[in-house]
Amino acid sequence: xxxxxxxxxxxxxxxxxxxxxxxxxxxxxxxxxxxxxxxxxxxxxxxxxxxxxxxxxxxxxxxxxxxxxxxxxxxxxxxxxxxxxxxxxxxxxxxxxxxxxxxxxxxxxxxxxxxxxxxxxxxxxxxxxxxxxxxxxxxxxxxxxxxxxxxxxxxxxxxxxxxxxxxxxxxxxxxxxxxxxxxxxxxxxxxxxxxxxxxxxxxxxxxxxxxxxxxxxxxxxxxxxxxxxxxxxxxxxxxxxxxxxxxxxxxxxx
Ligand SMILES: NC(=O)c1ccc[n+]([C@@H]2O[C@H](COP(=O)([O-])OP(=O)(O)OC[C@H]3O[C@@H](n4cnc5c(N)ncnc54)[C@H](O)[C@@H]3O)[C@@H](O)[C@H]2O)c1
Numbered sequence: 467x468x469x470x471x472x473x474x475x476x477x478x479x480x481x482x483x484x485x486x487x488x489x490x491x492x493x494x495x496x497x498x499x500x501x502x503x504x505x506x507x508x509x510x511x512x513x514x515x516x517x518x519x520x521x522x523x524x525x526x527x528x529x530x531x532x533x534x535x536x537x538x539x540x541x542x543x544x545x546x547x548x549x550x551x552x553x554x555x556x557x558x559x560x561x562x563x564x565x566x567x568x569x570x571x572x573x574x575x576x577x578x579x580x581x582x583x584x585x586x587x588x589x590x591x592x593x594x595x596x597x598x599x600x601x602x603x604x605x606x607x608x609x610x611x612x613x614x615x616x617x618x619x620x621x622x623x624x625x626x627x628x629x630x631x632x633x634x635x636x637x638x639x640x641x642x643x644x645x646x647x648x649x650x651x652x653x654x655x656x657x658x659x660x661x662x663x664x665x666x667x668x669x670x671x672x673x674x675x676x677x678x679x680x681x682x683x684x685x686x687x688x689x690x691x692x693x694x695x696x697x698x699x700x701x702x703x704x705x706x707x708x709x710x711x712x713x714x715x716x717x718x719x720x
Contacts, residue, residue: 479556485688485691487688492689601646603645609627634648649707652711691713
């Protein structure tokens with residue numbers, strides 16, 4: 467099975483780092499023209515410049531996915547530059563401040579939901595407007611193992627990631643007969659700057675304990691998420707929609 471995105475256009479949010487960066491690189495290497503979007507403008511410019519220096523077609527877009535107007539402009543810029551939108555990986559996300567539910571704040575709730583849930587909704591909304599016009603497209607939303615199970619002191623993050631699956635299934639139902647597939651990916655523990663940040667914030671022991679519970683005995687690599695996203699966006703997954711695919715070394719099987 468050869469997965470090629472020659473003559474296709476892909477959009478990745480949170481593309482300056484970690485899973486988004488690895489997925490943007492994989493789309494480019496598979497022949498796609500890639501729009502890399504991130505709220506970290508300098509980092510996303512550097513990521514796109516690195517791809518164009520290697521001869522790939524890429525643009526950088528500064529975008530905060532929590533801002534609808536910026537999301538609408540992000541999709542418009544992608545279409546204006548490359549002419550269409552075939553694949554979108556809605557990946558941008560943030561962690562909540564660790565706190566048991568009684569101690570969580572409205573501020574943190576709004577911050578995390580604004581990016582991890584409303585941001586996914588907003589990206590889907592504007593991507594689907596374009597894909598609906600084309601009568602084709604594939605979207606992958608980034609949930610988490612946190613979209614499938616609970617997490618003490620992580621309720622806001624887990625609630626948002628559960629919500630992503632609800633939007634994914636609902637949109638899959640709406641667009642199944644119109645050439646558009648919508649799926650979600652549920653990464654387990656993957657080594658990225660987000661995981662580094664958790665170690666910096668004193669969660670290193672918790673991550674080590676979590677690693678011991680992974681049936682495959684190791685943390686995942688960003689490319690392993692990218693491979694699954696590319697497969698879901700490709701014609702090789704032409705009969706797959708509304709699914710949440712766990713890429714977690716078997717973690718949620720317990
Ligand atoms: N790393 C893991 O173990 C893991 C596990 C499960 C799910 N996830 C999910 O995968 C996704 C990517 O995580 P990662 O580990 O690569 O994290 P990361 O912190 O390395 O990368 C996240 C990227 O998203 C960008 N971003 C954050 N908020 C944004 C916003 N409002 N608008 C635009 N860009 C924004 C950041 O600037 C960064 O470049 C997230 O949705 C995360 O919840 C990660």
